[in-house]
Amino acid sequence: MTRRPLPPSVAFEAAENEGSNPSSAPTLGDMVAARLSRRDLMQGLVAVSVATEALWPRALMAASPDGASAPFDFPELAVAPASETHHVAEGYDADILIRWGDAVLPDAPAFVPGKPDAAAQTKQFGYNNDFLGFIPLDGASDHGLLVVNHEYTNGELMFPGIAPRSDKDADFAAVTREIVDAEMMAHGGSVIEIRRTDGKWQVIPNSKYARRITADTEIAISGPAAGHARMKTKDDSTGTRVRGMLNNCAGGVTPWGTWLTCEENFNGYFWSKAAAEPLTLEARALRRYGAPAQWYAWGRFHDRFDTLKEPNEPNRFGWVVEIDPLDPASTPVKRTAMGRFKHEGAGNIVNRDGRFVVYQGDDERFDYVYRFVTEGTVDTTNRTANKDLLDRGTLYVARFNADGTGQWLPLVHGNANKDGQVWINEANGFKDQGDVLIHARLAADLLGATRMDRPEDIDVNPKTGKVYLMLTNNSKRKIDEVDAANPRAGNKFGHIIEITPDGGDHAAPSFTWDILLKCGSPEIAEVGATFNPATSKNGWFGMPDNCTVDAEGRLWVATDGNSPKGTGRNDGIWAIETEGAGRGTSRCFFQVPTGAEMCGPCFTPDLETFFVAVQHPGETEDNGPVSTFEAPITRWPDFEDGTPPRPSIVAITRKGGGKIAG
Ligand code: FEO
Ligand code: CA
Ligand code: CA
Ligand code: CA
Numbered sequence: 300m301t302r303r304p305l306p307p308s309v310a311f312e313a314a315e316n317e318g319s320n321p322s323s324a325p326t327l328g329d330m331v332a333a334r335l336s337r338r339d340l341m342q343g344l345v346a347v348s349v350a351t352e353a354l355w356p357r358a359l360m361a362a363s364p365d366g367a368s369a370p371f372d373f374p375e376l377a378v379a380p381a382s383e384t385h386h387v388a389e390g391y392d393a394d395i396l397i398r399w400g401d402a403v404l405p406d407a408p409a410f411v412p413g414k415p416d417a418a419a420q421t422k423q424f425g426y427n428n429d430f431l432g433f434i435p436l437d438g439a440s441d442h443g444l445l446v447v448n449h450e451y452t453n454g455e456l457m458f459p460g461i462a463p464r465s466d467k468d469a470d471f472a473a474v475t476r477e478i479v480d481a482e483m484m485a486h487g488g489s490v491i492e493i494r495r496t497d498g499k500w501q502v503i504p505n506s507k508y509a510r511r512i513t514a515d516t517e518i519a520i521s522g523p524a525a526g527h528a529r530m531k532t533k534d535d536s537t538g539t540r541v542r543g544m545l546n547n548c549a550g551g552v553t554p555w556g557t558w559l560t561c562e563e564n565f566n567g568y569f570w571s572k573a574a575a576e577p578l579t580l581e582a583r584a585l586r587r588y589g590a591p592a593q594w595y596a597w598g599r600f601h602d603r604f605d606t607l608k609e610p611n612e613p614n615r616f617g618w619v620v621e622i623d624p625l626d627p628a629s630t631p632v633k634r635t636a637m638g639r640f641k642h643e644g645a646g647n648i649v650n651r652d653g654r655f656v657v658y659q660g661d662d663e664r665f666d667y668v669y670r671f672v673t674e675g676t677v678d679t680t681n682r683t684a685n686k687d688l689l690d691r692g693t694l695y696v697a698r699f700n701a702d703g704t705g706q707w708l709p710l711v712h713g714n715a716n717k718d719g720q721v722w723i724n725e726a727n728g729f730k731d732q733g734d735v736l737i738h739a740r741l742a743a744d745l746l747g748a749t750r751m752d753r754p755e756d757i758d759v760n761p762k763t764g765k766v767y768l769m770l771t772n773n774s775k776r777k778i779d780e781v782d783a784a785n786p787r788a789g790n791k792f793g794h795i796i797e798i799t800p801d802g803g804d805h806a807a808p809s810f811t812w813d814i815l816l817k818c819g820s821p822e823i824a825e826v827g828a829t830f831n832p833a834t835s836k837n838g839w840f841g842m843p844d845n846c847t848v849d850a851e852g853r854l855w856v857a858t859d860g861n862s863p864k865g866t867g868r869n870d871g872i873w874a875i876e877t878e879g880a881g882r883g884t885s886r887c888f889f890q891v892p893t894g895a896e897m898c899g900p901c902f903t904p905d906l907e908t909f910f911v912a913v914q915h916p917g918e919t920e921d922n923g924p925v926s927t928f929e930a931p932i933t934r935w936p937d938f939e940d941g942t943p944p945r946p947s948i949v950a951i952t953r954k955g956g957g958k959i960a961g
Contacts, residue, residue: 318664318775319587320740320750366763368852371874372961375886378837381862381869381893381920383933385913385949388888391959392952395936396445396493396500396910398945399426403489405505412942413459413928415481421511425449426457426485427946428912430550430644430845431899432558434624440905441495444508444624446558447899447948448547449489451567452482452595453915456943459928463919471596479600483514487544488560490624500908500950510627512560514543514568517630518620522690524635527733529614534603541615541633542603549644549756549845549898551657555682558622561642563662565616566590570598571606580728584738585613588641589663614737619645619659621689634689637671638710638739644845646758646766648805649677655688656805658766660754664773666740667748668697668757670707672806694739696748699784705798705810708746710735716746752776752785752793755859756845762852764805765877766798767815769843771859784812787827792819792841792866795856797877816875816883818843820866831876831883838885840873841866847900853877853960855888857897857911864921870897872911874960888960889951892935894918894926894944906958909951917944 376388387393400410400423407422430448454474455463458481461473492506512518520539524530530538548563569591574582585591590613591598591606598604603612618633619642637645640661647657653676659669673692678684695707708716712732715722723729723742735742752773759766770785771793778788784796795815801807818841819826821834830839844859854877858870871890876882891897891913899912917931926932928943935944953959 318666318773319589320663320665320744368760368762368854368876368878370881370961371853371876371886373874373886373888373959375835375837376871376888376890378868378871378887378890380867383938384892384935386871386890387951390954392954393889393949394499394952396948396950397424397491397502398936398947399424399428399485400945401502402504403491403509403511405509413457415458415475415478417477417480417484420481420484421513423511424489424491425487425511425513426452427914428948429548429898429914430560431901431910431912431948432550432552433901433903433910434552434556434558435904436492440903440907443493443903445491445493445910445948446550446552446560446622446624447489447491447912448550448560449485449487450546450548450563450898450914452485453918454478454482455919455927456915456917456931457481457485457928462927463925471599474596474599476600479595479597482595483543483597484511486514486546487512487516488547488558488622490558490622490627495908498952498956500952508624508627510624512544512622512631514545516543518542518544519630519632520615520618520635521632521687522635522637522736524639524733524736527731527737529611529733529737532603532609532611532615544620544631544633545616547620548642548662551645551647553621553647553655553685554649554677554679555685556623556625557685558624559645559647559657560620560622561645561659562617562620563641563643564589564592565613565641567592567594568597568604568616569593569606569613570596570604571608581610584741587738587740588613588617614639617641619657619689635733635736636690636692636694638669638694639737640666640669640739643754644756644758646756648759648761648764650805651803652806653677654692654806655685657689658757658759658768660757660768661740662753662755662771664753664775665750666754667743668751668754668768669739669743670695670697670805694736696739696743696746698747699749699782699796699812701783703783703811703813705812707808707810708743708748710739710742710746714746718747721745749782749784750780752787752790755843758846758848759805760848760852760854760877761850763878764800764803766800767846767848767854767877768796768798769846769856770794770796771842771844784814786814787817792817792826792828793843794818795843795875815877816843816885829883830885831881833881833884835886837887838873840868840871840885840887842870844896845898845900847902849902849959850904850906855900856885857900859896859898862893862920863923869893870895872897872900889949892916892933892944894920894923894932895935895946899948902959907952907956909959911949911951912946913949914946916946
């Protein structure tokens with residue numbers, strides 16, 4: 300029997316599709332409970348304050364006092380079937396800024412297609428660019444640092460002789476130590492210094508800020524789980540140092556100019572056999588996090604990725620990492636107070652009381668939405684005073700009620716689930732707060748959090764204070780598992796939820812929520828999509844994934860999984876109106892080349908440049924031909940024989956200058 304080979308992103312999707320959350324769903328009764336129009340309720344709310352005294356980017360991102368989002372103004376891109384290259388709306392240029400293998404560090408060797416070279420890769424731009432954050436230098440919008448996540452690698456497109464995941468079936472026979480080490484160095488992140496001259500962006504060579512973080516970079520562990528017994532390994536008897544960060548997906552930038560980069564599917568890097576029943580607490584926790592999943596051969600050459608040899612190593616991944624790009628000598632830090640799960644992003648805002656609030660999704664089917672609120676306040680005059688702000692605070696998990704209200708349930712040792720009086724304590728496997736954070740998913744299970752349809756990115760509108768949550772899909776949700784916040788069984792196309800914090804207070808214990816959009820084709824009645832009828836045939840999409848809200852309060856969504864089996868159209872960027880009569884109207888702005896997903900939407904503060912990340916171009920599509928280094932379905936963006944497709948960042952600017960979309 301031939302098993303169809305799967306590329307890594309499909310493996311990730313498949314794993315997320317399983318879900319590992321056994322806790323029971325709310326009943327159908329919740330769903331059918333009378334639910335008044337959310338908008339009626341909203342109208343009774345006091346206008347949300349936007350008193351965000353952010354140190355950055357306040358100076359450049361002046362919030363208007365009206366609290367309303369600006370309209371979009373651009374000619375809609377006509378969606379076309381997947382093609383070899385990208386497409387952008389008329390009147391815009393989309394230029395390649397940097398590609399996998401391009402120089403980051405000063406002495407980086409030139410990119411050589413098909414040759415695994417770990418030493419070269421540590422100095423070159425990594426693979427599968429995902430989150431992008433722009434940090435202005437001297438307040439400029441035409442000169443700054445771009446921080447970039449490198450989520451994972453596609454060995455079958457990087458090197459010859461590897462079929463997508465068929466190597467797993469053959470015990471990774473074709474994957475050599477050389478390849479593994481190059482893969483490890485292609486993970487992590489990059490910091491590049493960029494400048495716009497005569498309208499075009501360029502990477503500044505030999506920048507003092509240039510930096511690569513890899514799966515081997517020394518990273519500190521801080522916060523309540525630092526030094527915990529579950530964090531100690533043979534290499535690190537202190538439980539405070541770890542080598543590398545893994546599967547860094549989305550992220551955020553703080554007002555003090557640090558980069559929050561979030562570890563997602565870390566389970567895929569661990570090797571070994573899963574434990575047999577009956578499960579110990581440790582084995583139960585590993586299973587809840589899906590480890591070991593053995594999607595890579597790293598465990599064959601590096602003992603720390605073998606869970607039998609180093610059982611605590613998985614506990615040291617799945618965190619938010621804070622990096623100071625302005626200080627290239629600084630040690631990145633895993634902030635354990637923010638919890639361990641499959642982090643998607645870290646959308647954030649300075650609350651009106653000065654505390655810093657980070658919204659976070661745990662991207663797996665039936666997993667949760669989290670919020671972290673710092674104990675201390677942001678110092679807007681002295682950035683170094685915020686150095687350890689993220690080490691103390693409270694992690695919460697969301698419950699979405701059927702009546703359009705919701706609660707943030709604190710994940711604090713000794714706390715109870717008020718309904719069932721189940722305590723987070725030793726009897727339930729949590730000796731201390733370190734246990735609660737390391738096994739955050741298990742603690743959240745006890746509290747009765749709402750099991751969501753794969754929470755991907757989440758972002759705050761700086762002008763209105765509303766929070767937008769992308770729920771990408773969940774084809775496994777059964778009819779008796781639907782609830783008001785996840786209202787479709789077999790949710791193939793995902794939806795977007797809008798959260799309004801009570802009283803405009805992002806630290807408040809409760810919130811209200813509404814579904815902004817149910818995605819998918821409006822032309823197929825059974826899909827149940829709810830795009831505004833003003834949306835054209837080009838404007839609808841499925842599978843919202845990453846998002847950003849620009850300085851004028853406009854929501855932009857990047858998608859993953861539309862083509863060709865999903866919706867028949869290609870992934871890209873869509874602009875969605877959130878207010879007034881146009882609410883729920885969507886328009887296409889950019890489309891990726893075949894096989895890619897769209898990541899990293901990020902604006903310069905002046906809104907004149909829109910950076911987007913094209914991830915895994917040329918990856919094998921569902922129902923499509925197998926795409927490999929030797930025979931890729933596209934060679935974007937170089938289109939040279941012998942050069943495989945290369946994940947790249949694209950800088951979108953308006954022809955003749957001016958703001959994106961008006
Ligand atoms: Fe890496 Fe959930 O996307
Ligand atoms: Ca991805
Ligand atoms: Ca994503
Ligand atoms: Ca996705």
